[in-house]
Amino acid sequence: MGISLGSNRYGKAENRVVRIYRDTPRHTIRDLNVSTALRGDFARAHTDGDQSDVLPTDTQKNVAFALAKEVGVPSPEEYAVALARHLVGAVPRATGAQVRVEEQAWDRIPVEGVDGGHDHGFVRRGTETRTVVVTVSGRDADQRTWVVSGLEDLTVLKSTGSEFRGFLTDGYTTLEETTDRVLATSLTARWRWEDPGGVAFDEAYDAVRATLLSTFATTYSRALQETLYAMGRAALETDPRLAEIRFSAPNKHHFLYDLARFGIDNDGEVFHAADRPYGLIEASAVRDEASDPGEAWTDVRSFL
Amino acid sequence: MGISLGSNRYGKAENRVVRIYRDTPRHTIRDLNVSTALRGDFARAHTDGDQSDVLPTDTQKNVAFALAKEVGVPSPEEYAVALARHLVGAVPRATGAQVRVEEQAWDRIPVEGVDGGHDHGFVRRGTETRTVVVTVSGRDADQRTWVVSGLEDLTVLKSTGSEFRGFLTDGYTTLEETTDRVLATSLTARWRWEDPGGVAFDEAYDAVRATLLSTFATTYSRALQETLYAMGRAALETDPRLAEIRFSAPNKHHFLYDLARFGIDNDGEVFHAADRPYGLIEASAVRDEASDPGEAWTDVRSFL
Amino acid sequence: MGISLGSNRYGKAENRVVRIYRDTPRHTIRDLNVSTALRGDFARAHTDGDQSDVLPTDTQKNVAFALAKEVGVPSPEEYAVALARHLVGAVPRATGAQVRVEEQAWDRIPVEGVDGGHDHGFVRRGTETRTVVVTVSGRDADQRTWVVSGLEDLTVLKSTGSEFRGFLTDGYTTLEETTDRVLATSLTARWRWEDPGGVAFDEAYDAVRATLLSTFATTYSRALQETLYAMGRAALETDPRLAEIRFSAPNKHHFLYDLARFGIDNDGEVFHAADRPYGLIEASAVRDEASDPGEAWTDVRSFL
Amino acid sequence: MGISLGSNRYGKAENRVVRIYRDTPRHTIRDLNVSTALRGDFARAHTDGDQSDVLPTDTQKNVAFALAKEVGVPSPEEYAVALARHLVGAVPRATGAQVRVEEQAWDRIPVEGVDGGHDHGFVRRGTETRTVVVTVSGRDADQRTWVVSGLEDLTVLKSTGSEFRGFLTDGYTTLEETTDRVLATSLTARWRWEDPGGVAFDEAYDAVRATLLSTFATTYSRALQETLYAMGRAALETDPRLAEIRFSAPNKHHFLYDLARFGIDNDGEVFHAADRPYGLIEASAVRDEASDPGEAWTDVRSFL
Structure with a gap:
């Protein structure tokens, strides 16, 4: 009677990435909660304790923060697509990646004499959480990308x-x-x-x-x-x-x-x-x- | 070696009272979380299991809802003052009452062609919780009332x-x-x-x-x-x-x-x-x- | 360009059903959080607001409590199977049901002189939540039942x-x-x-x-x-x-x-x-x- | 009309300090959530932005972890007393300190053939949180210490x-x-x-x-x-x-x-x-x- 490894994935969940754009005195802010997950052939990590195919979740965290600067966050969707594709590219055994992002919105604090609110003072909006789930499958020419916003x-x-x-x-x-x-x-x-x-x-x-x-x-x-x-x-x-x-x-x-x-x-x-x-x-x-x-x-x- | 009853109080916590004003087609809403607490001489309930001085917390709940109609909620502060005073008045052994209210704000949903948003469609604002703590001490002419907003x-x-x-x-x-x-x-x-x-x-x-x-x-x-x-x-x-x-x-x-x-x-x-x-x-x-x-x-x- | 109703289901979530067995002085307790969901052809409720195929979630709640007595809770799995099958049977348009149960365990309170703890005094164990997901598909002879414990x-x-x-x-x-x-x-x-x-x-x-x-x-x-x-x-x-x-x-x-x-x-x-x-x-x-x-x-x- | 600084205090809340005793193969674990607060004359920090009397909360965090090794955690009470006294001693302007500790208990995992459970495998007990509040007031010979367990x-x-x-x-x-x-x-x-x-x-x-x-x-x-x-x-x-x-x-x-x-x-x-x-x-x-x-x-x- 045999037992085999079934489906599996792994990643770093709930990276609290805050990206501030401060190229002008009027700052903008993107406040994200980012989770990554990789699929692929990682059987040896499960069956033999061999990690040589496994990019640590700690590295995935580093990438999540680094891309917030290198790619930026023009939108959480674009950031998530870049992050998912990067992770598949970085891990030879990966067959796909999923990146989930939750974003909290911030409004400018109203102050007298400043149209549209303060330049760098913000109050959390609080109504809803914006969400993104990006799923990437395959590599190179065969790669598919799905984007679900919400x-x-x-x-x-x-x-x-x-x-x-x-x-x-x-x-x-x-x-x-x-x-x-x-x-x-x-x-x-x-x-x-x-x-x-x-x-x-x-x-x-x-x-x-x-x-x-x-x-x-x-x-x-x-x-x-x-x-x-x-x-x-x-x-x-x-x-x-x-x-x-x-x-x-x-x-x-x-x-x-x-x-x-x-x-x-x-x-x-x-x-x-x-x-x-x-x-x-x-x-x-x-x-x-x-x-x-x-x-x-x-x-x-x-x-x- | 003696042991005595120390300070004590009791009440009904977190009554989720929602009051809608619908006297005109343009409704308004007050969304409250109401907690009551009575102080006084309730020793017999503790030492002898004698409840004859105790107005049940269930009754306090009924009053919290009833006053939302009878007194209304012009502000959470005024509602809380009325509720605290009512409870002291209703319980002969009470020497004081505290009422806490947390209020969630709702905004009108923006719709085309209606200035200031929809008449009866609302979205929760979500930013902060408004709070009130009202403490009433004593009865009749000696009664003192403190109001702390927040x-x-x-x-x-x-x-x-x-x-x-x-x-x-x-x-x-x-x-x-x-x-x-x-x-x-x-x-x-x-x-x-x-x-x-x-x-x-x-x-x-x-x-x-x-x-x-x-x-x-x-x-x-x-x-x-x-x-x-x-x-x-x-x-x-x-x-x-x-x-x-x-x-x-x-x-x-x-x-x-x-x-x-x-x-x-x-x-x-x-x-x-x-x-x-x-x-x-x-x-x-x-x-x-x-x-x-x-x-x-x-x-x-x-x-x- | 047409738009159609996609997949859908509905039910009553998080019914907090507590069942006490008290046939002898030594009571036992099953403390459940029960959620139901029905699938089927409920298109008219979505497209025309016609509820005639829809058994209200309020009724599903009543059944969840009633079966805790009629069927009992020999195990959360057996209770969930009975509830899921009942719901499919009660709703002609249903093609399947899913029942999820979370159970909190209670231990008997240790007391001097009573082996195995008190007869009717309990303390919540607190370690983990036991879970059950039962999925029933089809009716009568074709009905399939899956049980996932956890x-x-x-x-x-x-x-x-x-x-x-x-x-x-x-x-x-x-x-x-x-x-x-x-x-x-x-x-x-x-x-x-x-x-x-x-x-x-x-x-x-x-x-x-x-x-x-x-x-x-x-x-x-x-x-x-x-x-x-x-x-x-x-x-x-x-x-x-x-x-x-x-x-x-x-x-x-x-x-x-x-x-x-x-x-x-x-x-x-x-x-x-x-x-x-x-x-x-x-x-x-x-x-x-x-x-x-x-x-x-x-x-x-x-x-x- | 004047306005003055009223009561104030500051500290580092919810330091998640885990102390493992591993002097023998049979480890023990103390899993703490530690909060500190200092009282004293810190007026200049509030009125003039002058931090020269203020030991940063970051330093208080470092001390909370360091004392888990230097003093250890024979009990959360003894650890909290040592931490509170240390903080008062370290801050000349402090007149008192409060340290709160919440402890989660861990049980040894039962394994066959090992009396009393595994040496270094633990499962969180989950029932209640143990709490300690230690308040220290004054310095040197006049110092008072109160301990409230719970x-x-x-x-x-x-x-x-x-x-x-x-x-x-x-x-x-x-x-x-x-x-x-x-x-x-x-x-x-x-x-x-x-x-x-x-x-x-x-x-x-x-x-x-x-x-x-x-x-x-x-x-x-x-x-x-x-x-x-x-x-x-x-x-x-x-x-x-x-x-x-x-x-x-x-x-x-x-x-x-x-x-x-x-x-x-x-x-x-x-x-x-x-x-x-x-x-x-x-x-x-x-x-x-x-x-x-x-x-x-x-x-x-x-x-x-």
């Missing part, structure tokens, strides 16, 4: 314009129908680029984000599923270079607090925001002529 | 305009002096009102926050201590009703990454943002004629 | 018996070789059962866990990769019913603190335990005659 | 033997009385030593912990208040050197799930474990002849 923890809420009724019931159903409820979620979205070449990723991010937000706000919701799919369609319609978009959205329940027990009306005004459990809705929208996703979604955390 | 986790960064040198050294000192470093902190601040009566707390909050931010940005820093004290002075000068302000500020270290090892210049451009350990600086500014703080700071978490 | 956050450390040397180097390599280091990880492991029928899951869990621990302790380590693979082989050899086992293991770096600067020897005695970044090693061991994993690993969080 | 997050549960009834009610009371409920808490306890000199802290810790646990298990509970006070009394009776003990204990509610709606009995068998809100009970027991606590509790996080 965001995490964009927390949104509608205080009306949401219902939930007409659902399937059985002997375990106790939920009452509602024609007016609070709908809230902490959105995770990821969108795959059909061809990442030439995309202005920062502008594209802002546009997709704005579309997701305004669609959430302006679409009457008969279920979180319907809202997500409307958001996905709107995003794909906004930018024809998007092949698909996927969502993971906890339904953050806001339960109307029963104040009638105390003789108090509560017509949609006082809610208990519950932590757990929560509904978890995952959905996606795909362009009909989209290419096969290949390895774009391989090992992407908690996704469809 | 904020937590306002994360700010200066990419230049900060030095650290001329410090005390000894045989364990290895830190090198620097004349240009990144200064970053996740600010906690709390300010005590000399007389909370008649304060427009929401406007006052915005003003203190703006002063803290702009002072951080525009003050050259020779140490985080100096920056904090400058921020404190500026806040007290902005609003004469403030008696004092206290800060707790982790020095979130950004270490220049050593790229010279790879033949790469790094003149303040690429940093490693470290998690732990961090410097922790606590400081306060007090108006000279400020009243005695009394119980304002009793049991306030992790503060001077 | 653990998370089993934190282990070797204070010697670990080296790292002979690795690939390049111009970005600064790591020095070491013949004696601290090796620590917070282990996540998941093992797939070839045929879950008839397995005594609680006993099997204890055996796999004990094998993983003792192999970690007694195997000289030339890399975390080698250690993981040795642990995987040992687990598969211990229980022939296991088809494969997969690991995700952060290399929790312990850096020797440089005390020579102060004239103090530090021969492997004082370390700084770093948070981020960390190496992240993922590896797996597979029995040669193992069946195809089918959907066993679909949507399993952050795994190979 | 634990955090010791999570305990009783599946019966707990009631809650006979409580005060008013118009907002909806809670029903219960004569049999689940009682669970995640205990924080801190005990002050009358005279820390000569205490064998590790043994004393184990004894206090065991007393707290067994008292929780064996005492019938008419309220969490009564249980805490009984635990406190028992601890003080166990060790006459304890002056007082203080508790902070969230009442982790376990709500009986209403299964009657589905025709299922639920006689104390299936519970929903709620996250928020939770009752928060704080209480203390004091020996009648205890000395004044002085500065022992100053700045101790979230305590009475």
